[in-house]
Amino acid sequence: MNKSILLGALTVAGLAAGASAAATLDDVIARGKLNCGVTTGLPGFAAPDANGVWEGFDVAVCRAVAAAVLGDPTAVEFVTTTGQTRFTALAAGEIDMLARNTTWTYSRDTDLKFDFVGVNYYDGQGFMVPKSLGVSSAKDLDGATVCIQTGTTTELNLADYFRSNNISYEPVPIETNAEAQQQYLAGACDVYTTDASGLAATRATFENASDHILLPEIISKEPLGPLVRHGDNEWGDIVMWTLNALIVAEELGITSTNVEGLAAAANPATPEVNRLLGTEGELGAMMRLDADWAKRAIMAGGNYGEIFEKNIGETTPIGLARGLNAQWKDGGLLYAPPFR
Numbered sequence: 001m002n003k004s005i006l007l008g009a010l011t012v013a014g015l016a017a018g019a020s021a022a023a024t025l026d027d028v029i030a031r032g033k034l035n036c037g038v039t040t041g042l043p044g045f046a047a048p049d050a051n052g053v054w055e056g057f058d059v060a061v062c063r064a065v066a067a068a069v070l071g072d073p074t075a076v077e078f079v080t081t082t083g084q085t086r087f088t089a090l091a092a093g094e095i096d097m098l099a100r101n102t103t104w105t106y107s108r109d110t111d112l113k114f115d116f117v118g119v120n121y122y123d124g125q126g127f128m129v130p131k132s133l134g135v136s137s138a139k140d141l142d143g144a145t146v147c148i149q150t151g152t153t154t155e156l157n158l159a160d161y162f163r164s165n166n167i168s169y170e171p172v173p174i175e176t177n178a179e180a181q182q183q184y185l186a187g188a189c190d191v192y193t194t195d196a197s198g199l200a201a202t203r204a205t206f207e208n209a210s211d212h213i214l215l216p217e218i219i220s221k222e223p224l225g226p227l228v229r230h231g232d233n234e235w236g237d238i239v240m241w242t243l244n245a246l247i248v249a250e251e252l253g254i255t256s257t258n259v260e261g262l263a264a265a266a267n268p269a270t271p272e273v274n275r276l277l278g279t280e281g282e283l284g285a286m287m288r289l290d291a292d293w294a295k296r297a298i299m300a301g302g303n304y305g306e307i308f309e310k311n312i313g314e315t316t317p318i319g320l321a322r323g324l325n326a327q328w329k330d331g332g333l334l335y336a337p338p339f340r
């Protein structure tokens, strides 16, 4: 075949692939399933339960999107990804979205060409050590061996922190949290460093959790949130506003238990509740969804606060306080833009 014809054909094929990749909403509807990228397993955030059903704080975002778009929170294919594989999986279209404690950074947005649609957990990087190490500050870690997950923001933060404090460390690179846990407990590293939420989730699974402490230093900002590919704003909007719907539902007092009643009642509490739940206005149609999209998203796992408390909150073994992840009215950073 003539080379220019071949090149032409490839270009057209490339454009066609790009075009179909751009219409993620249509792809998801045609497939009848949302392909959602999650971790290989982090209790409280994303892990299969005893029956193999995925559950957790990040999983709840996938389920809310599936409920909004497909009308079924179980219509999700959970695709496990590591710190290394998550971005290629998203870029290649193997997943429609990634909900995997992923930090929103400049280069992931501009260079890797993803769109973070919001933040579902404001975090920061911490350190876990065995009490027996006798260390009470990260500054005392000179010369320590540190388990660190490859392909994560935590690698560079660690290097920056040690360099700026003029101390040294020896990295022990690991690929998954399960491997980190195993290596750390086997004593292959003195310290495990990652997002503080991940440390709490990991420690909660230890047989002797109280033998391990989190050091007081938080060395970075890790705004964690769901992301999609650049260039498909319609799809990005759906994931963004589903997350916002969960957040604003908490602010407005809409819960998994009262949402149906509020949507059905002749006079729900406020016009914003009406708009959100589709009994007034056309918000769903603006995203090519039906009127009940947000109602279904909230019914899937509850509002943001319910999802937090059930999976990672203070009454769970993970025991995280709301802190920065409280609603703005309660002194936190959670602030969903207006539904109008």
Ligand SMILES: N[C@@H](CCC(=O)N[C@@H](CS)C(=O)NCC(=O)O)C(=O)O
Binding pocket: 038, 039, 040, 041, 042, 081, 082, 083, 100, 101, 102, 103, 149, 151, 152, 153, 154, 175, 176, 177, 178, 194, 195, 197, 198, 199, 222, 224
């Ligand atoms: N937020 C950081 C780190 C995220 C990360 O990969 N954390 C680990 C440790 S908590 C994890 O989730 N591992 C789960 C897995 O190995 O699949 C990033 O975006 O780079």
